[in-house]
Amino acid sequence: MTKRILSGIQPTGNLHLGNYLGAIKNWVALQNDYECLFCVVDLHAITVPQDPIHLIQSTRETVATYLACGISADDASIFPQSMVAEHSELMWILACHTPLGWLNRMTQFKEKAGKQKDQASMGLYAYPVLMAADILLYQATDVPVGEDQKQHLELARDIAGAFNRHYKKDLLTIPEPRIMGAATRVMSLRDGSSKMSKSDVSDASRIHLKDSDDEIIQKIKKARTDSGSFPSDSKELDGRLEVQNLLNIYLALSGVDVQTVYAEFGGRNFSDFKNHLADVCVENIGPIREKIHRLMDEQQYLDSIIQKGTAKAKVLAQDTMRDVKKTVGLCNF
Ligand code: AMP
Ligand code: TRP
Numbered sequence: 001m002t003k004r005i006l007s008g009i010q011p012t013g014n015l016h017l018g019n020y021l022g023a024i025k026n027w028v029a030l031q032n033d034y035e036c037l038f039c040v041v042d043l044h045a046i047t048v049p050q051d052p053i054h055l056i057q058s059t060r061e062t063v064a065t066y067l068a069c070g071i072s073a074d075d076a077s078i079f080p081q082s083m084v085a086e087h088s089e090l091m092w093i094l095a096c097h098t099p100l101g102w103l104n105r106m107t108q109f110k111e112k113a114g115k116q117k118d119q120a121s122m123g124l125y126a127y128p129v130l131m132a133a134d135i136l137l138y139q140a141t142d143v144p145v146g147e148d149q150k151q152h153l154e155l156a157r158d159i160a161g162a163f164n165r166h167y168k169k170d171l172l173t174i175p176e177p178r179i180m181g182a183a184t185r186v187m188s189l190r191d192g193s194s195k196m197s198k199s200d201v202s203d204a205s206r207i208h209l210k211d212s213d214d215e216i217i218q219k220i221k222k223a224r225t226d227s228g229s230f231p232s233d234s235k236e237l238d239g240r241l242e243v244q245n246l247l248n249i250y251l252a253l254s255g256v257d258v259q260t261v262y263a264e265f266g267g268r269n270f271s272d273f274k275n276h277l278a279d280v281c282v283e284n285i286g287p288i289r290e291k292i293h294r295l296m297d298e299q300q301y302l303d304s305i306i307q308k309g310t311a312k313a314k315v316l317a318q319d320t321m322r323d324v325k326k327t328v329g330l331c332n333f
Pocket of ligand 1: 008009010018019020021022023144145146147148149183184185186187195196197198
């Protein structure tokens with residue numbers, strides 16, 4: 001069986017360190033060992049209101065960010081989800097095989113819909129089924145994502161299993177989640193109990209991949225810690241969410257072993273550690289930022305990557321759809 005990866009990120013706002021450490025950095029690490037498809041999930045983005053002009057620019061910028069982080073357009077297919085109509089088509093068919101009870105358990109919908117559940121769109125509710133379609137359409141074997149997407153991936157596996165059982169054939173590949181690295185859930189720099197997120201009102205809560213060196217340094221300096229000193233071992237991390245988060249970011253970006261960090265910074269105040277952390281962030285993010293800016297000036301190049309990626313993705317998507325339609329008994333003359 002072909003080892004194949006499918007993953008995606010929404011084209012809203014600026015991508016941040018959570019997107020990088022939870023997803024893109026791992027895509028780069030895995031890309032040589034798999035056939036890869038990386039989409040920009042613009043259909044997921046419109047589950048909440050978007051400004052059309054801004055959305056299409058964000059989609060291009062997300063493609064530029066994938067490339068700037070080290071995804072190889074020669075090997076991987078990079079494309080906007082909406083360019084391959086089969087995503088929506090498969091979603092409908094899968095929706096007809098997904099019990100409401102399964103969707104009612106999804107915590108992300110509960111968080112995003114908030115108290116005004118009746119005002120949320122059907123698209124927001126069906127969001128995880130579209131994500132399942134993204135994955136199952138390409139018979140992806142592995143899906144590298146951040147920890148927050150674990151529940152959605154479980155659902156994708158359940159939907160594939162239910163479909164296969166219903167039609168008594170192994171048509172859809174059951175995907176494996178790949179939640180990797182030292183920072184699978186990057187937390188807000190202002191509050192260690194909430195996830196670093198595009199939608200947080202506080203800009204200081206996250207580091208964007210487009211932040212200047214100075215912005216990165218300031219955000220790390222102001223990042224919340226506590227009145228204690230830097231821990232000397234894992235026992236001293238108990239209940240210290242903000243400290244754990246900064247440590248995880250440092251480990252993920254530097255590749256340094258945790259014991260070495262405890263030995264070097266344990267018992268010292270946070271400012272020494274923060275200086276090192278800021279340096280590591282600047283070293284990693286600075287070149288990505290510069291490359292995003294360069295690529296955004298090369299619109300034709302970006303569009304050519306999108307066209308090439310879309311064409312490659314469509315071939316695979318059409319193969320699966322042909323089998324799925326035949327299996328379900330839908331016309332396909
Ligand atoms: P999104 O920005 O919601 O489209 O997320 C795209 C990818 O980034 C998914 O694989 C998420 O799991 C990952 N991701 C988003 N926020 C974080 C975070 N704070 N920590 C780790 N991974 C994240
Ligand atoms: N729901 C994911 C998120 O917000 C994005 C996404 C959509 C995705 N389709 C996907 C991730 C398919 C992996 C595979 O983080």
